[in-house]
Every structure is written in C-alpha cells, then in structure tokens.
Amino acid sequence: MIYSLDKLNEMAEGDDDFVLSVVTVFLEEVPQDLEDLEKAIDTADYENVYKLAHKIKPNVDILGMEQTRAIALEIETLGKDEANMDQIREKFPALKKDIQQVISELQKDFDV
Numbered sequence: 001m002i003y004s005l006d007k008l009n010e011m012a013e014g015d016d017d018f019v020l021s022v023v024t025v026f027l028e029e030v031p032q033d034l035e036d037l038e039k040a041i042d043t044a045d046y047e048n049v050y051k052l053a054h055k056i057k058p059n060v061d062i063l064g065m066e067q068t069r070a071i072a073l074e075i076e077t078l079g080k081d082e083a084n085m086d087q088i089r090e091k092f093p094a095l096k097k098d099i100q101q102v103i104s105e106l107q108k109d110f111d112v
Contacts, residue, residue: 003102004064011062022062023110027103030059034099037075041085041092049088050079060099068098 005019012018033056040048053076060068071094078084078091106112 001105002065002068002098003105007064008062020110023106024112026059026063027106027112030056030099031103033059034096038092038096041088044082044085046079046082046085046088049085050076053079056095056099060102063102065098065102068095068102071095071098 008019008022012022033052037049037052037056039045040052053072057069057072057076060072071091075088075091075095078088
C-alpha cells in the first residue's frame with residue numbers, strides 16, 4: 001500500500017463521511033487530471049503541465065503519498081520552463097504508476 005489515511009483521519013477527527021468524501025473526490029478528479037497532464041506533456045504544453053502537477057500535488061499529499069507528492073512537485077517546478085520537458089517526460093511514468101496503483105487500491109479498499 002503506497003497511501004496512508006493518517007493525515008486524512010487526523011483532519012476528519014473521526015468523521016468517516018469526510019474520509020469517504022475526500023477519497024471519492026480523489027477518485028473522480030485525479031484520473032482526469034492525470035490524463036490531462038499526460039496530454040499536456042505529450043503536446044509540450046508546459047503551462048498546463050505546471051498547473052496540473054500543482055493541482056495533483058495536494059490530492060496525493062492528503063493520502064500520505066509522500067514519494068508521489070515529491071514527483072508531482074518536481075514536475076510542477078520543472079513545468080515552469082519548457083526547456084525541462086525531457087526531464088518531465090522521464091519523471092511522469094513513476095507519477096502515473098503510483099496514482100494508478102492508489103486508484104485501484106482505493107476502489108478496492110472503499111468498495112467504490
């Protein structure tokens with residue numbers, strides 16, 4: 001398991017509906033954001049690379065995905081300069097793999 005609910009549970013203060021709500025939003029938004037990020041990388045749209053990596057970052061952070069958050073932050077930072085597209089393309093597969101794994105785990109763990 002590459003995610004942790006510790007941070008989320010601390011925020012929720014025992015409110016299971018809040019936890020489920022955050023997980024549901026993650027499952028609804030992040031796959032689309034990831035797909036849009038991949039398209040932005042494919043088309044070298046570095047402005048959108050920056051924006052989408054920035055948008056993904058807090059979503060993976062709240063699920064305690066520290067390594068994934070670090071990759072998103074690197075892509076976000078690199079997205080500020082179009083000269084970094086090769087580095088972004090190198091880092092993206094790890095981000096995609098982690099997020100897809102967590103999506104699968106969350107769907108199974110929360111039966112959604």
